[in-house]
Amino acid sequence: MGANHSHGHSGGSAVPSSRATVWATLAVIVPLALVTLTALVWMWPGPPASTAERPVNLQRVSGTITAVTLTRCPEEPLADGQPRGGPKADPATCGDARVMLTSGPDTGHVITGALPSGPGSQTFAAGDNVILIYMPDSGSGLDVPPYQISDHDRSSSLWLAGVAFVLAVIAFGRWRGVMALIGLVITFVLLLTFVIPAILAGQSPLLVAIVGAGAIMLMVLYLTHGVSIPTSMAVVGTLVSLSLTGLLSYAAIGIVQLNGITDESSFYLDTSYQINTQGLLLASIIIGSLGVLDDVTVTQSVTVTELAHANPGYTFAQLYRAAARVGRAHIASVINTIILAYAGASLPLLLLISVGEQPIGEVVTNPVIATEIVRSVMGTLGLIAAVPITTALAALASTRRAASGHDHVDHSPLPAARHRRRPDALPDPLMRSSS
Template identity: 65%
Template sequence: MAVLAVIVPVAIATLLAMALMWPDKPRSAASERLTEVTGTILAIELKPCPKAAPGIPGQEAPPADPARCGDARVELTSGGEKGRGVTAPLPSGPGTQTFKAGDDVILIEVTDAPDGIPYQLSDHQRSNALWIIGAAFALAVVAFGRWRGVTALVGLAITFVLLLQFLIPAILAGSPPLLAAIVCAAAIMLVVLYLTHGFSMTTSIAVVGTIASLALTGLLATAALDLAHLSGLTDESALNLDLSSGINGQGLLLAAIIIGALGVLDDVTVTQAYTVNELAQANPSYRFRQLYKAAARVGRAHIASVINTIILAYAGASLPLLLLLSVSQQPLGDVLTAPAIATEIVRSVAGTLGLIAAVPITTALASLALTRADDEPAETPHEHVDVDAFA
């Protein structure tokens, strides 16, 4: 009953908040949408590359890639001129892709082009490849997880719907990013955890543990950002959103921390809740203290590996920035205190502290609930949820 006393008000508050915050039409900056069409490259005609522009003072500009200089003959496969063959110059700027005959591509239709070239090569058309990759992922999940794998895929779809149809439009419509993220995270947690793991006391304990840990993560992240005087405007995307749509950068960063932490928190809380349940079934004589100590040992091992996972994930996402700072040969102290790196440090620390707190919170809740359930005279002794009932 104590668990339901927490979950029911949270669920009602989440539904009310989503109903009030659901945007009718997101606010967006006025911009002219480019017309895109698809096509297939028939042939590539390479040409001599123009002389490279001067690079960084004191450094010689890298030579242009000969495979990126020339024109592509493309047959359009969509748009008003479908079936027509057109010529488009190969993009030759830094970081552009290399194209070859037979590639499916995306072109931008340029109206009133000053150079008289109506189409520009933009990108590879990779929808078919992504469908194949997605199908392979879904088959692997279902083959291994069976019915639980199916529910996990449905939960993943619901997560994407809530992120794309509620969180992002709500932020663009002017809702506070942190509040929108909290509401979205609560909705994802309630729907996905119960859908994936079933309605049981063990899942409910995991939900309560996630709520408490997520709230602590948000408080720690807010305090850390204020203490470090970080605005959240560390990249071009956040700056553009602040200038064009007036979206608070710090609030957006807090929202990102909340959503990112949820993805790992539910893993930790579910694992701990089910670990306590399994220990209680395997050792019916265990009381609260014994259950807590045994499950906490599992939790410590889990957290040790998850912490390394989080740090490596953030380091991988920031690798280009780390390389750029390394090339600039700045002192280590200046690198660590730069806004971009300091933001990632705060993001990692806040998320990690939330994860660490999730283990004792969820373990204590599960141990207390299971030992109290065993003490109820009206119930069959050691009657627990079968964790494989939904497999």
């Protein structure tokens, strides 16, 4: 992504932005920031009042498997004297495991629990760290053991992956990498403390997504790329493109008649929490598009700025055409990235459809596939619109800056070209004519 270009460039001083450009930018950014902050404070959800039924006396404890004893899996139940034909249990999941508890009320004790043996159950071996469900005094009247092995304990491996990610970002990006990590933290904090709780509290998912995306965009872009005119042009371009994406998505969802219910999670939210799943789908498109839009807009804004610094005499049309060529190449690769990302996320569903050998017409009109098509198409249209919008804004700001600082423009060749020229060589005819 781009860098902060407000501090000039090596080998030559940057032309300062014109006063009119600065004031015009402030006239857009400041009201946008104030409106976003006001809406964020006004819509901030209160303490959660969960209505979900939670099991009584249910705890998650950790332990380490010390030994596994496998036994023969039970025979399949019969139906009319014949096996049911269901999936057979994996022989590696039938048996018991001795577990040394490392948390909970019985820490240090060794318990024996049955291995999970249902369809799709994981396999366990000695030395594995596991999560167990502790159910003391269940009161159900059934002979249920207090400890049941539930899953692998992945906390250590996830922490290791997280540390490796942080070190790699800082090692490559240095201070800019640190700022990017802080921006990532801000994004997760806003999603977990504002967007999700506000939607669960019954507020409009669309309005929550707009306010949340605006707050993320303003804080993360300026924090990561610095307070500068190029960053401000990227912010404005992102805002306009995101608004267009929202309008197009709203129209597409109505035309295709999608209700947002595509899986058990959305069905549960609709029936148990009365969440507007159609609005939730629209909100997910907006938030998902923001992650790619800021990449495109920052790249275009920085590209225009670099072209303007390298070629101070470029007009608005020249800057726009040169940067648009970069944008078209970028969009061509991003479109493929989006489609592959959605295809990868939906790969199990695609395989299931392929096994069923359904006609392509039925596959495309399936609500799940249709939702992903609308999501990817609307996001792509927003990305395509972001290139000309941001490029035009950045080119306008750069040409106004060059015009205001015309007396300060360095018309000499770029530093690298000066060093390559021999002392006795004649000046370049273009440079001679321009001087």
